[in-house]
Amino acid sequence: MRDTVRQWIREARRIAVLTGAGISAESGVPTFRDAQTGLWAQFNPQELATEAAFRAHPQRVWDWYAFRREMIAKVAPNAGHLALAAFQQRHPGRLALITQNVDGLHQRAGSHETIAIHGSILQDQWLDAARPCCDAGALQAGRPPRCLVCGNLRRPAVVWFGESLPVTALEAAEEAANACELMLVIGTSGVVYPAAGLALAAHQRGARVVVINPEPTELDRVADHCLREPAAQCLPALLEH
Numbered sequence: 001m002r003d004t005v006r007q008w009i010r011e012a013r014r015i016a017v018l019t020g021a022g023i024s025a026e027s028g029v030p031t032f033r034d035a036q037t038g039l040w041a042q043f044n045p046q047e048l049a050t051e052a053a054f055r056a057h058p059q060r061v062w063d064w065y066a067f068r069r070e071m072i073a074k075v076a077p078n079a080g081h082l083a084l085a086a087f088q089q090r091h092p093g094r095l096a097l098i099t100q101n102v103d104g105l106h107q108r109a110g111s112h113e114t115i116a117i118h119g120s121i122l123q124d125q126w127l128d129a130a131r132p133c134c135d136a137g138a139l140q141a142g143r144p145p146r147c148l149v150c151g152n153l154r155r156p157a158v159v160w161f162g163e164s165l166p167v168t169a170l171e172a173a174e175e176a177a178n179a180c181e182l183m184l185v186i187g188t189s190g191v192v193y194p195a196a197g198l199a200l201a202a203h204q205r206g207a208r209v210v211v212i213n214p215e216p217t218e219l220d221r222v223a224d225h226c227l228r229e230p231a232a233q234c235l236p237a238l239l240e241h
């Protein structure tokens with residue numbers, strides 16, 4: 001069935017791609033569900049990735065992000081990330097890449113216009129609105145670091161559960177989903193919204209939807225085809241010239 005999807009890719013003037021943690025799995029980054037290994041196994045990720053959890057247990061949540069950052073720093077983009085970036089270079093403006101991932105691996109692979117709808121784990125921001133005293137260059141060290149004067153905490157620049165997505169990224173993602181003729185849904189379980197809703201929107205607009213995932217997902221129900229394959233093995237063949 002790969003050939004049919006390759007044909008659909010050749011025919012589509014506008015392609016949207018929605019990726020999740022699965023595309024980084026073959027780089028060695030555990031998926032969201034798998035990230036709960038060892039020390040973190042007793043915590044549900046949706047409990048750790050919330051403002052309430054951070055305010056209640058700032059050190060625990062900061063350490064969880066530090067643990068994930070260290071893992072991400074040790075890995076490299078895989079053949080799946082690279083195949084998408086290469087396709088974008090060969091066909092400028094034809095493929096819009098939307099990711100739920102905060103790991104920055106698409107960007108490191110060369111996908112410079114990646115629409116990162118859940119932010120980035122590689123940047124920090126202030127927990128509360130910055131006051132005149134809040135200088136990110138002069139922090140009181142700690143886990144998390146804080147403002148020397150008012151104690152405002154630093155937090156990872158990711159979108160936590162219950163938080164709205166960055167408006168510009170969400171608008172760009174919705175535009176791409178609504179304008180595409182083909183959407184590739186790669187390495188996502190399709191349970192988190194509004195991200196998963198982008199695939200539903202594309203389907204409702206008449207676009208073909210292809211799921212690439214070794215396991216069944218919540219989005220198979222709107223898929224025209226499911227390729228039950230690991231992304232780094234499937235994408236190079238699918239996207240090669």
Ligand code: BV8
Nearest residue numbers: 020021022031032033100161162163187188189192193231
């Ligand atoms: C919000 C950043 C508005 C942080 C993340 C509608 C219905 C139900 C619930 C809701 C709804 N609307 C909103 C909600 C609530 C909530 C939500 O969706 N809850 C779910 C869990 C039920 N959504 C929100 O809270 C969103 N905000 O709605 O705000 C608002 C605001 C105020 C008041 C009211 C409303 C914010 C959601 C974003 C949260 N932040 N990440 C961080 O990373 O720490 S979400 C995070 O989890 C990831 O970014 C990703 O989105 C998700 C994990 O999913 P996946 O990436 O798919 O990973 P997963 O592990 O699940 O699956 C991996 C897949 O890969 C598997 O299928 C596996 O088979 C596959 N795989 C494995 N290996 C491979 C592979 N595939 C290919 N190749 C391989 N080799």
